[in-house]
Amino acid sequence: MASAPRLLIIGLDCAEPSLVFERWREDLPTLDRLMRQGSYGKLESCTPAITVPAWSCMMSGRDPGELGIYGFRNRSDRSYDRLAIADGRAVKAPRLWDLLGSHGWKVAIVGVPGTYPPPAVNGSLVSCFLAPDSENTFTYPPELSEQVTGWVGKYLLDVPNFRSDDKQRILDDIYTMCDQRFHVATHLLEDEEPDLLMLVEMGVDRIHHALWKQMDPSHPSYVPDSPFSEAIHEYYKHVDHKIHELLTHCDEETVVLVVSDHGARPLMGGVCINEWLQTQGYLHLLRQPEQPVPLNRGEINWQRTMAWGEGGYYSRIFLNVKGREPQGLIPPADYEKVRTQLAEQLRTMVGPDGSPLGNRVFTPQQLYRSVRGVAPDLIVYLGDLSWRAIGTIGGNGRIYTVENDTGPDDANHAQHGLFIFSDPQQPGSGQQVDGAQIYDILPTLLNRYKIAAPAGLRGKLLPITPIMA
Incomplete structure (x- = not known):
C-alpha cells in the first residue's frame, strides 16, 4: 500500500445531487459512507454552469470574468467569426496543484478539464478531453504518456462522438474511459506516492447526455421499456465501486473530497x-x-x-x-x-x-x-x-x-453540483451544508492545510474544517 496522499480529490463531472443524495444513495455505499462520516451538500456552479470554465473556477477561486473564459469556445477578438477553444493556456491564475506544489507538495493530476496542453507541475499530470488524441504527448512529464499507454493500452481522453445514436458503443466507451482513469490514478498513487491526487471522471457527464431520456419519464422524448433504462443507475454504482477500490490504496489519514462542477437535468x-x-x-x-x-x-x-x-x-x-x-x-x-x-x-x-x-x-x-x-x-x-x-x-x-x-443530446446542465468532504482528523456527523459555491473549494482546502490563500479569492471558507489561526 502506498503512503497516504494527504488529499484525494475525485471529480465527477456533471454528477447530479438529487441522484446521489436522494434517489440512489442506498445503492452507493462508498459515497454514503463518506457522507455519513463527513459533510456534504449542493455546490452552486459558476455562471455559465459548464465544464469549461467551471473546473478552472473551482481550482483557482476565480470567476469566469476574472479568468476571461466564458464558454467552451470564446471570441478571440471583435471580429464576427473567430471563436477559439479555451484550453489550459487561457487559465492565467494559479490552481490548487500550483499552490500546493509551491509549498513542496508532490501532485498527481488526472483528467482535470483545462489541463491541455499539459502544464509543468511538481509531479505528474495526465491531460483532459481537450487533448486532440493520445498519439501525441498528453502528459507531464512527456515520457509519462508511454507509461500510461503501457498501463491501459490506447488511452481514451474522451468518448468519441458521444452525441450519436450508437448508444451501446457509447456506453462501452464510457466504461472503458472510467476504468482507465482509475487504473492510471492507482498506478500514480502506488508508484509516485503523491501528496495530492486529483482525478476527474468525465463518464458521468457523457452518460447523462447520451442516455437521460432512457430513464426519465419527465423527458419529452422518454423511451419506455428501454434496454438502457437502468444504464445511468448502474453506472453510478460502478463509479462508486471504483472510488472504493481507489480508497483501498490510501490509508486512514487521507482527506477525501468528491465534487462535481454542475448537475444535470432533462433537456426539454x-x-x-x-x-x-x-x-x-x-x-x-x-x-x-x-x-x-x-x-x-x-x-x-x-x-x-x-x-x-x-x-x-x-x-x-x-x-x-x-x-x-x-x-x-x-x-x-x-x-x-x-x-x-x-x-x-x-x-x-x-x-x-x-x-x-x-x-x-x-x-x-x-x-x-x-x-x-x-x-x-x-x-x-x-x-x-x-x-x-x-x-x-x-x-x-x-x-x-x-x-x-x-x-x-438528452440532458442539459443544472446550476448545482455536489460536494462530499471527509476528513479523518475532523470527523463530521453527516452534516448537510447549505449555501456552498464552487469558489469556496479552493480557500477551504488551503485553510485545511494552513496554507495562506492568494489575495482576492472570491470564495468563502465552508464550515467543514477549523478556521486557520
Missing part, C-alpha cells in the same frame, strides 16, 4: 436563438440558407444586424456596437438602452405552448468581479437551463425544436 428542447433574433428585428440576413447552417457559414447583413447569438447549453448574445465590431451598428451612447431592452424581451420570451419560458438573463458586469477578454453582452439560461440554445440560422422561422444542432 432547443430554442433557435438566431431565428428568434430575426423575428425581433435584431438579426438580418442577405440570403436565407436552404437548410440550417452554422452562423459563421451564413450570409449575415452586418450593416443592419444589432445582435447575434451563439448556441450551447446556454446562449451568449453579442451586440454589434459601432466602433467596437467591424461593421458596428449600435451607437455606444445607445448600448445600455439596447442591451436592457433585449434582455427584457428575452426574459418575457414564451415557449411553444404560449406560456413564459422562464429565461434568466445576466450581464457579465452583474455576475463577475472583473471582465477580461471578449465577453458576451448577455448570458441567457433558456428556461433556466431546461432548454438549450440552437445557434444555427436557416430554420424558416422555426423557433423551437427537439433536435440538437450538434447531435443527439
Whole structure:
C-alpha cells in the first residue's frame, strides 16, 4: 500500500445531487459512507454552469470574468467569426496543484478539464478531453504518456462522438474511459506516492447526455421499456465501486473530497436563438440558407444586424456596437438602452405552448468581479437551463425544436453540483451544508492545510474544517 496522499480529490463531472443524495444513495455505499462520516451538500456552479470554465473556477477561486473564459469556445477578438477553444493556456491564475506544489507538495493530476496542453507541475499530470488524441504527448512529464499507454493500452481522453445514436458503443466507451482513469490514478498513487491526487471522471457527464431520456419519464422524448433504462443507475454504482477500490490504496489519514462542477437535468428542447433574433428585428440576413447552417457559414447583413447569438447549453448574445465590431451598428451612447431592452424581451420570451419560458438573463458586469477578454453582452439560461440554445440560422422561422444542432443530446446542465468532504482528523456527523459555491473549494482546502490563500479569492471558507489561526 502506498503512503497516504494527504488529499484525494475525485471529480465527477456533471454528477447530479438529487441522484446521489436522494434517489440512489442506498445503492452507493462508498459515497454514503463518506457522507455519513463527513459533510456534504449542493455546490452552486459558476455562471455559465459548464465544464469549461467551471473546473478552472473551482481550482483557482476565480470567476469566469476574472479568468476571461466564458464558454467552451470564446471570441478571440471583435471580429464576427473567430471563436477559439479555451484550453489550459487561457487559465492565467494559479490552481490548487500550483499552490500546493509551491509549498513542496508532490501532485498527481488526472483528467482535470483545462489541463491541455499539459502544464509543468511538481509531479505528474495526465491531460483532459481537450487533448486532440493520445498519439501525441498528453502528459507531464512527456515520457509519462508511454507509461500510461503501457498501463491501459490506447488511452481514451474522451468518448468519441458521444452525441450519436450508437448508444451501446457509447456506453462501452464510457466504461472503458472510467476504468482507465482509475487504473492510471492507482498506478500514480502506488508508484509516485503523491501528496495530492486529483482525478476527474468525465463518464458521468457523457452518460447523462447520451442516455437521460432512457430513464426519465419527465423527458419529452422518454423511451419506455428501454434496454438502457437502468444504464445511468448502474453506472453510478460502478463509479462508486471504483472510488472504493481507489480508497483501498490510501490509508486512514487521507482527506477525501468528491465534487462535481454542475448537475444535470432533462433537456426539454432547443430554442433557435438566431431565428428568434430575426423575428425581433435584431438579426438580418442577405440570403436565407436552404437548410440550417452554422452562423459563421451564413450570409449575415452586418450593416443592419444589432445582435447575434451563439448556441450551447446556454446562449451568449453579442451586440454589434459601432466602433467596437467591424461593421458596428449600435451607437455606444445607445448600448445600455439596447442591451436592457433585449434582455427584457428575452426574459418575457414564451415557449411553444404560449406560456413564459422562464429565461434568466445576466450581464457579465452583474455576475463577475472583473471582465477580461471578449465577453458576451448577455448570458441567457433558456428556461433556466431546461432548454438549450440552437445557434444555427436557416430554420424558416422555426423557433423551437427537439433536435440538437450538434447531435443527439438528452440532458442539459443544472446550476448545482455536489460536494462530499471527509476528513479523518475532523470527523463530521453527516452534516448537510447549505449555501456552498464552487469558489469556496479552493480557500477551504488551503485553510485545511494552513496554507495562506492568494489575495482576492472570491470564495468563502465552508464550515467543514477549523478556521486557520
